[in-house]
Every structure is written in C-alpha cells, then in structure tokens.
Amino acid sequence: MLKKIPTSQVRLGMFIQALDGPWLSHPFWKTKFLLGDASDLEALLRSQVPAVWIDASKGVDVVAAPQGSPVAAPAPVSAAAVPPPVASVRVPAGAEMEKAAALVNRSRQQVMNLFGEARLGKAVDAEQCLPLVEEVASSVARNPSALISLARLKTKDDYTYLHSVAVCALMVSLSRQLGLDEAQTREAGLAGLLHDVGKMMMPLEVLNKPGQLTDDEFTVMRTHPMRGFEALQDGSAVPASALEVCLHHHEKMDGSGYPHKQAGEQISLLARMGAVCDVYDAITSNRPYKNAWDAAGSLQRMAQWNGHFDPRIFQAFVKCVGIYPVGTLVKLHSGRLAVVVDQHASNLVAPTVKVFYSTKSQMPIPVELLDLTRSTDRIVGREAPGDWGFKNLDEFWTQADKH
Incomplete structure (x- = not known):
C-alpha cells in the first residue's frame, strides 16, 4: 500500500x-x-x-499512535531485521554487455523522440530525461567499458542520437574519476545527454551531409551551441550546468574555440569535461562524412592537441577509458595478437584481453581470455586490424559473457 x-x-x-x-x-x-x-x-x-x-x-x-495520544518517535529497526542495501558492484564488461546493449537500443528511440520534439520547437523537459540518465549511470557503475564501447559502434544514421548517450556515459564516468559528488555527477550526465540538442535546429542537408562541409556550411553548424542553449533556456528543470556544457563544449583552453573564445578557467569545469568527452566519441565513431579512428589512436592524437583540452581532465579521462580501450587490437610480447575486452581498475597497461592469433605461425589459435595483471605476458604495442585483414574483431568483445 x-x-x-x-x-x-x-x-x-x-x-x-x-x-x-x-x-x-x-x-x-x-x-x-x-x-x-x-x-x-x-x-x-x-x-x-x-x-x-x-x-x-x-x-x-x-x-500508528493510539487515538488521543501524542505521536511517539518511531522505534528504530534493528540492523539484523533490515536486508542489506543493493549496491552497484563492478562486474566484468562481458557480464554487462547484454544489459548495455538493451539500454543502447532503448536510449536510441528515447533520444530520437526528445530531439524530434526539439526540432519541432517544443520545449525540452529535463525531468523526462532523468530516468535515462539514471539507467546510464547504473550501467557505468557496474562497468563503464560496456556501455561506452557499445555506444561507439553506432552507425552513421544513428550518430546524432547515440552520440548524446555516449557523451552522457562518458561524463558520468569522468565525474566519478574526478571525485565529484553524486549530485554533480548526475548533472554532468544530464549535460552530456543534452549537449548537442542544438543540432536539431540545423538544416538536415548540412547535418547529414556525407562529405566535408563548405566554409558557409561550417559557419551554420557553429551556431548549434547557441541554438541549443536558447532551446534549453526555454525548457523546464534544466540546470545551469547543462546550459553551460551545451553552450561551451566547443571552447578550447587556449581560447581558440567557439562561440565565445573562452580560455582556461573561464570555461566551467563541466564544459571542459564535455569538450573531452564530445571529441573522443566523435572521432571514434562513424559519421556521415568520416570513418571512425581507432580508440587508442584517438587518445594518442588528442594528447598531442596542445591548448585544446584541460590536461588534468584529459589525464583523468584516459583513466576512465584506458590507454588501450575495449576493442583495441594489441600485440603481446609472446608474439600473439589479442583484443582488449575489459579494463583493470588500477592498472591501465594490463587490461583483460582475448588472445586469438599467432604472428609467428600466421594462424588463428584457440581463443583464450587473459588477465594481464596475472600473466607474464604483456602488451608491446597496438596493431591496425586492417593490416592483418581482420574485419570481425567486434564480436570478440560485444558478446555477453557471464562467466
């Protein structure tokens, strides 16, 4: 009752x-x-x-107090009589894959509906977004690699919608890595989900153009942060932090970003976080005009973009996704090739991998799950799947594994 x-x-x-x-x-x-x-x-x-x-x-x-009697303070319930609270215990990425895949499918439609209403000029109700943010946060708590990696596999047609879900998940993970409290983490996740709503006000022929944008088209696209900010201002229950991220996630630490050329500490903490999360998911995803870069290589390139990101935030971000993110093809000291399937919470250079190929015999070998923190083998470098003719590596880490 x-x-x-x-x-x-x-x-x-x-x-x-x-x-x-x-x-x-x-x-x-x-x-x-x-x-x-x-x-x-x-x-x-x-x-x-x-x-x-x-x-x-x-x-x-x-x-219940007897009629006519003063209400007494309720007696405390003994700890033994109360079942323990359900906590989010970290699970292997494989064990979270099935739940994360279902969440990706649900979230695609939810964000499509949300953005569709925004395109029609309807005000954004942030409170309607919060259950999705909560689901994303729960998945990230169980294992951040599962949802973040699956969202990276979006198609060019799904990019606009699942990019927002991916940035939501990345913002939640990064917030926890930086030690922000749960209220701040919640706002960061909501900001990530809404950061690109302004793209719904862009002409479809520009937004979905399969080739590089012209200078005039890029000028139009550069208005999306302001258009999104204005749309969210007209909405309900949208916190100031989400407005900040929407408006300033394209600012750069050296002041060369847009729309206001903010620099350094002028950019809010969540907007600096949003800049890293937005770029990482963008360059590791297939987009209408560009194929994805591999995740590990993307981190290496981002590290070289002096003046773009807050160094402290970027270092924390690398700890979130790993030096070798899930899906990375690596070569081991033993001469074997493996795909990264999970991160180790405290050892960035020793993830869990699935070994499947010998470079010495140039032949596939029985697939073996290997926790590099418990092995004498180690990673000696990244490999490009195309150089080896591998086209189906995703199946090594996207399949649910409850063992």
Missing part, C-alpha cells in the same frame, strides 16, 4: 517508492529502494526533499 509521509517520519526498513520534489535535488540516483543503510537515512533527512511515498507492502510502515 502506498502512503505519502513527511520526510521526518522516514525510518530504516521502509521501502521508498518515490521522492517529492525535483529529481536533481534528491540525494540518490535510485528512485525505488529499500532504505536499509543508516547513511542513506541520514542523507535523506538532511536533504531538501519535503515528503516521500512509501510502499508498506514491501517494507515497514509508519508507526
């Missing part, structure tokens, strides 16, 4: 069905959960949430 109660009456053991007030002001990513952690209760009581809905059939109920 659902009941709405003041936040002051909440106690351990209650099942929270919903929280009143804007989602961005909530202390939790989750919206439905059993309140079993004392720190979560404390956070809720300290928050600005005025009231909550509880489901008494799934948790403890409000203590």
Whole structure:
C-alpha cells in the first residue's frame, strides 16, 4: 500500500517508492529502494526533499499512535531485521554487455523522440530525461567499458542520437574519476545527454551531409551551441550546468574555440569535461562524412592537441577509458595478437584481453581470455586490424559473457 509521509517520519526498513520534489535535488540516483543503510537515512533527512511515498507492502510502515495520544518517535529497526542495501558492484564488461546493449537500443528511440520534439520547437523537459540518465549511470557503475564501447559502434544514421548517450556515459564516468559528488555527477550526465540538442535546429542537408562541409556550411553548424542553449533556456528543470556544457563544449583552453573564445578557467569545469568527452566519441565513431579512428589512436592524437583540452581532465579521462580501450587490437610480447575486452581498475597497461592469433605461425589459435595483471605476458604495442585483414574483431568483445 502506498502512503505519502513527511520526510521526518522516514525510518530504516521502509521501502521508498518515490521522492517529492525535483529529481536533481534528491540525494540518490535510485528512485525505488529499500532504505536499509543508516547513511542513506541520514542523507535523506538532511536533504531538501519535503515528503516521500512509501510502499508498506514491501517494507515497514509508519508507526500508528493510539487515538488521543501524542505521536511517539518511531522505534528504530534493528540492523539484523533490515536486508542489506543493493549496491552497484563492478562486474566484468562481458557480464554487462547484454544489459548495455538493451539500454543502447532503448536510449536510441528515447533520444530520437526528445530531439524530434526539439526540432519541432517544443520545449525540452529535463525531468523526462532523468530516468535515462539514471539507467546510464547504473550501467557505468557496474562497468563503464560496456556501455561506452557499445555506444561507439553506432552507425552513421544513428550518430546524432547515440552520440548524446555516449557523451552522457562518458561524463558520468569522468565525474566519478574526478571525485565529484553524486549530485554533480548526475548533472554532468544530464549535460552530456543534452549537449548537442542544438543540432536539431540545423538544416538536415548540412547535418547529414556525407562529405566535408563548405566554409558557409561550417559557419551554420557553429551556431548549434547557441541554438541549443536558447532551446534549453526555454525548457523546464534544466540546470545551469547543462546550459553551460551545451553552450561551451566547443571552447578550447587556449581560447581558440567557439562561440565565445573562452580560455582556461573561464570555461566551467563541466564544459571542459564535455569538450573531452564530445571529441573522443566523435572521432571514434562513424559519421556521415568520416570513418571512425581507432580508440587508442584517438587518445594518442588528442594528447598531442596542445591548448585544446584541460590536461588534468584529459589525464583523468584516459583513466576512465584506458590507454588501450575495449576493442583495441594489441600485440603481446609472446608474439600473439589479442583484443582488449575489459579494463583493470588500477592498472591501465594490463587490461583483460582475448588472445586469438599467432604472428609467428600466421594462424588463428584457440581463443583464450587473459588477465594481464596475472600473466607474464604483456602488451608491446597496438596493431591496425586492417593490416592483418581482420574485419570481425567486434564480436570478440560485444558478446555477453557471464562467466
């Protein structure tokens, strides 16, 4: 049975069905959960949430006072009586692939609908985006490589929509790497999802042009941050941070970006983060006018673009995606070739790989999953799949693996 109660009456053991007030002001990513952690209760009581809905059939109920008696403070529930809270435990990338693939498919349609309404001139309601941001954040918490890598495989037709989902995921991962709190991380994810909404105001023949843009066409495209900013200003529940990222994700640290040629600390933290996430996903994806660069090579090129990115943020970003991102073809010291299938949380040069080919015999070998943190073998360099004639490497890491 659902009941709405003041936040002051909440106690351990209650099942929270919903929280009143804007989602961005909530202390939790989750919206439905059993309140079993004392720190979560404390956070809720300290928050600005005025009231909550509880489901008494799934948790403890409000203590009823006898008629005519003063209401006594509810007795605390013993820790033993409360099931432990469900935490996001990091899982192998292969175990997250199936969930991440389903999320990519759902998010494509959601963002298509959102952007379609924006193209028709309808105001953007940020609160409608928040459940998707929460789903993305949950997947990233379980394993960031799965969703980020799958979103990179978008087709040229899907680019505009899935680019926003990918940047959302990258922003969430980068926020956590930088130590931002969950409220800031939530706003970063929302900003990533909405950063390119201005492209919906661009002429379709320019947006989807299969070749390089002319100078005049590029001048038109350079208006998309301002057009997006104006559209989001007319929307509801869009935080200032999302407006900043939308308007300034094409600024550069040396002041040579657009639209306002901001430099250094003039660019907000989230906009500097957005610049890195936006460029990385753009250059590692197939676009109407350009084929994707490989992920590891893209990081190497980005590192050489002096004056473009905040060095501290870029270093944190590399830790998020890895020196050898998922899908990278690498050569091992043993002479074998392997595909990176997962990152190690603390060792960037020793990911988990699938070994499948011997350069010595020039022949395929039985596929072997190898955690390089537990092996005497090591990576000696990256290889270009085209140089070896490999055209199906994605199947080595996109398949769900629950073992």
